[in-house]
Amino acid sequence: MLRKIIKIDEEKCSGCGLCAEACHEGAIEMIDGKAKLTREDYCDGLGDCLPACPENAITFEEREAPAYNEAAVIAAKQKKAAGKLPCGCPGTNSRTIKREAACTPFAPVSSQLSQWPVQIKLVPVNAPYFNNANLLIAADCTAYAYGNFHNEFIRNHVTLIGCPKLDEGDYTEKLTAIIANNDIKSVTVVRMEVPCCGGIENAVKRALQESGKFIQWRVVVISTDGRILD
Numbered sequence: 001m002l003r004k005i006i007k008i009d010e011e012k013c014s015g016c017g018l019c020a021e022a023c024h025e026g027a028i029e030m031i032d033g034k035a036k037l038t039r040e041d042y043c044d045g046l047g048d049c050l051p052a053c054p055e056n057a058i059t060f061e062e063r064e065a066p067a068y069n070e071a072a073v074i075a076a077k078q079k080k081a082a083g084k085l086p087c088g089c090p091g092t093n094s095r096t097i098k099r100e101a102a103c104t105p106f107a108p109v110s111s112q113l114s115q116w117p118v119q120i121k122l123v124p125v126n127a128p129y130f131n132n133a134n135l136l137i138a139a140d141c142t143a144y145a146y147g148n149f150h151n152e153f154i155r156n157h158v159t160l161i162g163c164p165k166l167d168e169g170d171y172t173e174k175l176t177a178i179i180a181n182n183d184i185k186s187v188t189v190v191r192m193e194v195p196c197c198g199g200i201e202n203a204v205k206r207a208l209q210e211s212g213k214f215i216q217w218r219v220v221v222i223s224t225d226g227r228i229l230d
Contacts, residue, residue: 001064001066003045003065005045005065006027006043006050006059007058007060008034009059010035013035015033016055018053018156019058023043024228025042025073026039026042026073026077040066041066041072042073043065043068044073050216051134051218054185111154112151112155114154114159115159118160119160120162121162121174123160133182133185134184134186135160135179135187136154136188137160137162137187137190137200137204138190139162139192139197141163141197141222145223146190146226146228153190164196165197171204172206172207172210175203175204176207180211180213184213184215185216186216187216187217187218191220191221193221193224193229
């Protein structure tokens with residue numbers, strides 16, 4: 001069938017693996033240091049992988065491809081989840097650990113934090129690290145709930161955190177200024193499943209609208225027992 005599907009430019013691909021992590025359907029794999037679309041029937045054509053790519057190596061194209069197979073994607077996710085620990089790290093019986101920084105049940109995970117401060121209220125609006133940055137805006141609790149948070153979300157991102165329930169005021173004005181006054185490549189929002197966490201998502205949404213910029217963004221929801229909810 002003729003449909004929209006992603007295309008990966010291997011010459012631009014640096015092999016960072018961020019697109020494979022961002023693809024919730026598991027359509028992309030890292031092979032010989034390059035990202036490959038290995039399952040066309042797993043690609044839903046929504047493009048969550050596009051903003052994750054720091055090299056702009058992924059685009060959309062319309063061509064003949066198998067239909068998106070949601071049932072197969074769900075089955076693959078269930079099989080993968082069975083081999084993981086509750087924190088989201090691969091279990092000791094996994095034979096498919098290919099990430100350079102993958103953690104084990106007892107090994108510490110290296111910090112991927114690239115800047116300081118990280119609190120939304122404290123970060124300078126015109127900090128130099130915002131230039132050409134992939135921005136991560138996360139609720140405080142997410143890093144505690146999801147065990148592999150540094151490798152999956154903080155790595156290669158400028159990180160801002162906050163709690164809409166405990167912090168006074170609204171983040172919208174500060175986030176609008178950051179997005180409007182800097183060259184932000186993408187925005188990833190990570191929040192908990194609890195209702196109060198919707199405040200951080202709504203603030204980002206309003207900030208993007210008020211900034212007047214069109215930027216790729218996505219929202220990832222973490223459950224209270226440490227799972228990524230689709």
